[in-house]
Amino acid sequence: MVAPGGRGGGRLRVAGRARSAPLRGPRGRGFVFVAPCRLLKPGTCPHTGGVHDFDLLVIGSGPGGQKAAIAAAKLERRVAIVERPNMLGGVCVNTGTIPSKTMREAVLYLTGLDQREMYGQSYRVKDEITIGDLANRTRHVVTRENDVVRSQLTRNRVTVLNGTASFLGPHEVEVDDADGRERKVTADSVVIATGTKPARPASVAFDEKTIIDSDGIVNLERVPRSMVVAGAGVIGIEYASMFAALGTKVTVVEQRDRMLEFCDIEVVEALKYHLRDLAVTFRFGETVASVESRPEGAIATLKSGKKIPADTVMYSAGRQGMSDELRLGDAGLAADSRGRIEVDEFFRTAVPHIYAVGDVIGFPALAATSMEQGRLAAHHACGEPFPATGQTPPIGIYSLPEISFIGRTEDQLTADSVPFEVGVSRYRELARGQIIGDSYGVLKLLVSLEDRTLLGVHVFGTGATELVHIGQAVMGCGGTVDYLVDAVFNYPTLAESYKVAALDATNKMREIARFS
Numbered sequence: 001m002v003a004p005g006g007r008g009g010g011r012l013r014v015a016g017r018a019r020s021a022p023l024r025g026p027r028g029r030g031f032v033f034v035a036p037c038r039l040l041k042p043g044t045c046p047h048t049g050g051v052h053d054f055d056l057l058v059i060g061s062g063p064g065g066q067k068a069a070i071a072a073a074k075l076e077r078r079v080a081i082v083e084r085p086n087m088l089g090g091v092c093v094n095t096g097t098i099p100s101k102t103m104r105e106a107v108l109y110l111t112g113l114d115q116r117e118m119y120g121q122s123y124r125v126k127d128e129i130t131i132g133d134l135a136n137r138t139r140h141v142v143t144r145e146n147d148v149v150r151s152q153l154t155r156n157r158v159t160v161l162n163g164t165a166s167f168l169g170p171h172e173v174e175v176d177d178a179d180g181r182e183r184k185v186t187a188d189s190v191v192i193a194t195g196t197k198p199a200r201p202a203s204v205a206f207d208e209k210t211i212i213d214s215d216g217i218v219n220l221e222r223v224p225r226s227m228v229v230a231g232a233g234v235i236g237i238e239y240a241s242m243f244a245a246l247g248t249k250v251t252v253v254e255q256r257d258r259m260l261e262f263c264d265i266e267v268v269e270a271l272k273y274h275l276r277d278l279a280v281t282f283r284f285g286e287t288v289a290s291v292e293s294r295p296e297g298a299i300a301t302l303k304s305g306k307k308i309p310a311d312t313v314m315y316s317a318g319r320q321g322m323s324d325e326l327r328l329g330d331a332g333l334a335a336d337s338r339g340r341i342e343v344d345e346f347f348r349t350a351v352p353h354i355y356a357v358g359d360v361i362g363f364p365a366l367a368a369t370s371m372e373q374g375r376l377a378a379h380h381a382c383g384e385p386f387p388a389t390g391q392t393p394p395i396g397i398y399s400l401p402e403i404s405f406i407g408r409t410e411d412q413l414t415a416d417s418v419p420f421e422v423g424v425s426r427y428r429e430l431a432r433g434q435i436i437g438d439s440y441g442v443l444k445l446l447v448s449l450e451d452r453t454l455l456g457v458h459v460f461g462t463g464a465t466e467l468v469h470i471g472q473a474v475m476g477c478g479g480t481v482d483y484l485v486d487a488v489f490n491y492p493t494l495a496e497s498y499k500v501a502a503l504d505a506t507n508k509m510r511e512i513a514r515f516s
């Protein structure tokens with residue numbers, strides 16, 4: 001597998017394996033070749049002349065760090081993981097994926113949004129939805145997930161060190177705990193899995209109440225009546241959907257002319273239609289020039305001069321790698337201007353026994369890819385075989401309705417002159433779609449005209465992030481559209497949409513053959 005964030009790194013690939021070549025240091029310094037410590041007996045290393053405290057030290061307990069630590073522990077290595085206070089499980093469990101997805105579930109349930117097709121537009125489970133309603137469910141799930149992570153680390157005998165880690169040398173790390181105590185630990189190999197934090201424009205005075213970033217959502221005191229979302233990226237659109245469903249008047253400001261440009265264009269158009277239906281206003285090609293806090297909220301002024309008053313302004317302006325506290329220079333490393341660390345295809349940094357995984361290495365910055373990168377980095381550090389699967393991951397966007405896809409889009413295939421046919425299935429034509437009251441969902445298959453394999457699967461609507469995995473499995477096994485035509489699916493299900501879309505594609509392909 002090639003690390004999506006791993007771009008070169010000055011390594012040479014020799015017979016399927018990377019070999020360290022002389023590198024220039026991030027700040028122009030030359031690197032000395034360091035023999036990978038995984039080739040040595042566990043716990044011994046010539047670089048410090050003695051036995052290290054751990055075989056593997058992981059910094060950060062998010063999905064990437066957790067899976068790295070557990071993978072190495074399963075291989076019977078002595079492993080420690082460093083994490084800051086109250087952050088076990090990382091951004092994923094505490095401020096990002098899990099709180100936002102739990103909140104989405106609470107919003108869906110309490111607003112009754114996905115039942116309105118059946119019971120009418122006024123249907124709600126609870127008329128007055130408070131921030132407490134959302135926070136209770138979120139707190140419950142986050143606490144449980146914290147517990148699951150702690151228990152998994154304990155069961156696998158991973159030592160958890162509480163505090164903030166920074167390098168003292170390539171094999172030595174200092175851990176400062178919340179009480180100001182310092183502890184020095186050494187390790188043969190290190191995995192940096194420190195993730196990211198929201199990027200904050202210097203010109204904006206965040207007050208954690210009315211002017212917030214995405215981390216601030218979990219601390220809101222009430223459901224805002226109006227909200228400006230600055231940035232139409234995945235996180236911005238997910239929160240815009242949730243608050244719009246709660247009845248908040250949302251304005252999304254995005255400097256580009258379109259949003260989610262990596263997704264299928266028809267799917268994005270369908271999402272915009274749905275969000276506009278929930279009273280979301282889009283301001284594309286506009287930039288927030290300034291935000292002023294007022295006693296009753298805030299006022300955002302756009303570069304074009306427009307003014308938008310709102311109870312809350314949420315910035316969703318990308319994320320910054322959490323590398324500033326690591327003292328990377330002391331390990332012979334450096335980060336780029338966005339705090340990201342460069343790695344090679346084995347997730348090794350410029351210092352071969354120090355690996356970096358997860359959001360801190362950049363794209364695609366997803367929980368699932370971070371987990372896999374962590375596992376693979378630990379395997380490489382422990383001298384285990386490194387698979388070269390080359391599989392691309394699916395992308396899931398938990399907007400309302402949700403989006404998921406794997407493979408390429410129609411635009412990409414057209415740009416690359418790859419001939420394809422499209423097979424479409426609409427939920428409203430499926431019995432399951434009628435039963436659950438989803439009349440807008442759609443599944444689209446992009447099929448190669450050359451060899452009938454699937455080039456892309458795009459899903460919009462209920463269960464999209466689950467359904468996409470059927471397509472992923474077929475694509476991963478090199479299956480063709482004919483497998484889906486011949487397969488028998490449970491009835492009535494949304495999975496049946498694969499068969500319907502496959503029949504649609506093959507009928508069109510038959511027409512092409514007939515006319516040719």
Ligand SMILES: Cc1cc2nc3c(=O)[nH]c(=O)nc-3n(C[C@H](O)[C@H](O)[C@H](O)COP(=O)(O)OP(=O)(O)OC[C@H]3O[C@@H](n4cnc5c(N)ncnc54)[C@H](O)[C@@H]3O)c2cc1C
Pocket residue numbers: 059060061062063064065082083084087088089090091092093095096097098100101163164165166193194195196214235322325326357358359360365366367368369370371396398
């Ligand atoms: C609002 C939001 C929603 C998201 N939704 C999804 C989603 O639906 N699906 C999905 O796949 N992804 C989602 N993501 C992205 C996902 O959360 C990340 O991809 C994932 O958490 C990255 O994992 P990681 O291992 O890189 O580390 P993180 O989860 O970022 O954790 C890094 C940890 O390192 C710790 N750390 C940092 N510096 C130090 C230090 N010096 N010493 C000790 N510890 C340190 C931090 O305290 C933190 O706990 C979302 C993110 C956000 C913000």
